[in-house]
Amino acid sequence: MNVFKIESSEPVVSEKHSDAYAIQMTLRDSVTLSGTGLHSGRETSVAIHPAEPDTGIVLTDGTHSVPALASNVVDTSRGTSIGLNGDRVRTVEHLMSALSGMGVDNAVVEVNGPEMPALDGSARLYVDAIQAAGLVGLEAARRPVVIDEPIYVHHNGSFILAVPAPHLSITYVLDYDHPLIGSQTASYIPSENDFAKEIAPARTFVLYEEVAALLNDGLSRGGSIENVIVIWQDRMSSDLRFPDELARHKIMDMVGDIFLCGGALQADVLAVKSGHTLNVEFAKEVERVRANKAQGDLF
Numbered sequence: 001m002n003v004f005k006i007e008s009s010e011p012v013v014s015e016k017h018s019d020a021y022a023i024q025m026t027l028r029d030s031v032t033l034s035g036t037g038l039h040s041g042r043e044t045s046v047a048i049h050p051a052e053p054d055t056g057i058v059l060t061d062g063t064h065s066v067p068a069l070a071s072n073v074v075d076t077s078r079g080t081s082i083g084l085n086g087d088r089v090r091t092v093e094h095l096m097s098a099l100s101g102m103g104v105d106n107a108v109v110e111v112n113g114p115e116m117p118a119l120d121g122s123a124r125l126y127v128d129a130i131q132a133a134g135l136v137g138l139e140a141a142r143r144p145v146v147i148d149e150p151i152y153v154h155h156n157g158s159f160i161l162a163v164p165a166p167h168l169s170i171t172y173v174l175d176y177d178h179p180l181i182g183s184q185t186a187s188y189i190p191s192e193n194d195f196a197k198e199i200a201p202a203r204t205f206v207l208y209e210e211v212a213a214l215l216n217d218g219l220s221r222g223g224s225i226e227n228v229i230v231i232w233q234d235r236m237s238s239d240l241r242f243p244d245e246l247a248r249h250k251i252m253d254m255v256g257d258i259f260l261c262g263g264a265l266q267a268d269v270l271a272v273k274s275g276h277t278l279n280v281e282f283a284k285e286v287e288r289v290r291a292n293k294a295q296g297d298l299f
């Protein structure tokens with residue numbers, strides 16, 4: 001069983017994230033979660049600590065630290081991995097999603113193991129932990145990630161298109177040639193939807209036909225029907241939490257991967273059949289366009 005521990009006996013409050021917050025937020029207290037890593041199958045734990053303004057999200061093994069940015073991603077096969085001191089921390093996307101969705105701008109994430117715990121395959125327990133720890137405002141203005149031109153990345157019929165907008169919105173189109181999946185579209189607008197209730201609980205899924213290949217590749221060793229929805233041609237391993245849970249999970253992944261561009265993105269995003277590889281390429285493109293713009297502004 002996965003449990004989280006609050007490292008404080010003080011009463012804590014949770015504040016719902018909204019675009020109305022103009023100040024940066026961090027956790028009120030540290031919080032620890034543990035469980036099995038989806039791919040490594042190893043027991044792993046993660047502690048999320050409060051951090052100073054303008055820290056962003058930083059991963060640490062206790063000795064070395066690295067910012068959780070797309071430029072530090074080293075692998076995107078069935079999850080997003082960030083390089084840390086020559087090693088990698090696997091499957092950071094659900095925690096990144098929970099931090100972004102709950103409006104946490106700054107946190108130090110201390111990992112003890114090669115991978116984030118899979119928990120129930122969704123971001124729900126990460127959100128519960130963040131809510132239990134509570135959020136506090138910092139004396140620093142939030143610096144949203146603003147784009148001033150459309151950004152488009154694509155690969156093999158999948159694409160992500162983002163256009164400038166005053167707030168974030170994400171529409172995701174999933175399309176599988178599979179009798180139980182087919183085409184699903186889901187949308188998420190942080191100012192209108194409740195991330196904790198509507199997006200965070202959506203779980204990871206895998207087609208039964210993919211399971212053997214994943215295990216062969218050394219992935220999904222910690223996968224079980226406790227943390228993954230397995231989909232056969234005619235049935236699923238559990239009842240769905242939402243009719244469009246699969247598309248919602250893809251949005252949850254995107255929220256986490258997009259956060260790797262270094263802050264709260266303000267754009268209308270349309271994603272069609274994208275996965276971690278394209279999501280991270282998109283976040284890198286946002287980083288690149290903004291770096292070029294900053295360079296141009298100097299002259």
Ligand SMILES: [Zn+2]
Nearest residue numbers: 093204249253
């Ligand atoms: Zn996921």
